[in-house]
Structure formats: structure tokens, C-alpha cells
Amino acid sequence: MLLAADYPFLDVVWTMLIIFAWVIWFWLLITVFSDLFRRKDTSGFAKVLWIIFVIVLPFLGVFVYLIANHDGMTDRNVKQAQHERAQFDQYVQSVATSGGAAAEIEKAKGLLDSGAITQAEFDALKQKALATS
Structure with missing residues (x-):
């Protein structure tokens, strides 16, 4: 029981919150x-500027990007999911x-x-079916 006294419950909760915040941040x-990197409507120069902004001012950069491009992110994700679904359906139909x-x-x-x-x-009919397989 000596170990439990050295690390109180609220410290455990605080540590878990910090770990959770890091996971969400990454x-x-x-x-x-x-x-x-997936965007096709943005030039390479604009991508570099966004990367520099996110690296130099990480919190502000990420939040500004999310606010400025939230609709575009959603559209790109939906379009990618539809494309993957169409490819899967085509594959299933082919096999x-x-x-x-x-x-x-x-x-x-x-x-x-x-x-x-x-x-x-x-x-x-049986011979024909066996011959085609």
C-alpha cells in the first residue's frame, strides 16, 4: 500500500488527461x-506556407487551418469514402x-x-457446367 500513497488518485487522473490531450493533439x-498533402486545389507554395505556420505556431496554425478549411476537409473525406466504396463494389461484382x-x-x-x-x-448440362469451371 505504500505505492498507492505515493501517487494519489487525482495525480493518476491528471496524468491520464495529459496523455489523452497529447493523443488528440497528434x-x-x-x-x-x-x-x-491530399489537396489538389492548393499550390505547393501555399502548402509550404501552411506547414510553416503549423510548425512555427502549432496551436494557432492547426486551429486556423481547421476553421478555414473545415468544409473542404469534409468534402474531400466524403469524396474519398465514396470512391473507395465504388472501388469495393466494383471489385465485389468482378469476383x-x-x-x-x-x-x-x-x-x-x-x-x-x-x-x-x-x-x-x-x-x-452437368458435363457442360463442369467443363466451364
Whole structure:
């Protein structure tokens, strides 16, 4: 119990708040820099000026950037998310199939069981489905 007396509870809470503030601060810096480098509507000279402003006056620079560019940041994030979603949907559609040979054979088996096709036709459909896979 000697250890607990050396580090009171309020000191623990204060330490946790300081760590949390540092994590949030670095998150803000990364967000601002990533948005700044991702922008296509800003010249390289303007990007350098923003970087110098954020490095020389960190708190003021980050807060001014967030106030001045909050709408643009949101639009760029939404556009990027939509682009990634479209790429994912396109990928899923490109790799998704109608079920492959197993689905074709299952459909043919259903037709055979219902009497719509003969055993010879079923065998031909089965061979065709297996040949295409």
C-alpha cells in the first residue's frame, strides 16, 4: 500500500488527461497534414506556407487551418469514402459469380427432379457446367 500513497488518485487522473490531450493533439496534426498533402486545389507554395505556420505556431496554425478549411476537409473525406466504396463494389461484382458449376448442376438437378429434362439432358448440362469451371 505504500505505492498507492505515493501517487494519489487525482495525480493518476491528471496524468491520464495529459496523455489523452497529447493523443488528440497528434491526431489533429496528422489530420491537418494528411488533408493538406491530399489537396489538389492548393499550390505547393501555399502548402509550404501552411506547414510553416503549423510548425512555427502549432496551436494557432492547426486551429486556423481547421476553421478555414473545415468544409473542404469534409468534402474531400466524403469524396474519398465514396470512391473507395465504388472501388469495393466494383471489385465485389468482378469476383462474384452466379454460383459456379455447383449452382448450375443444382439447377439442372431441380429440372431433372421436376421432369422438365431427361437424364441424358441432365448429364449433358452437368458435363457442360463442369467443363466451364
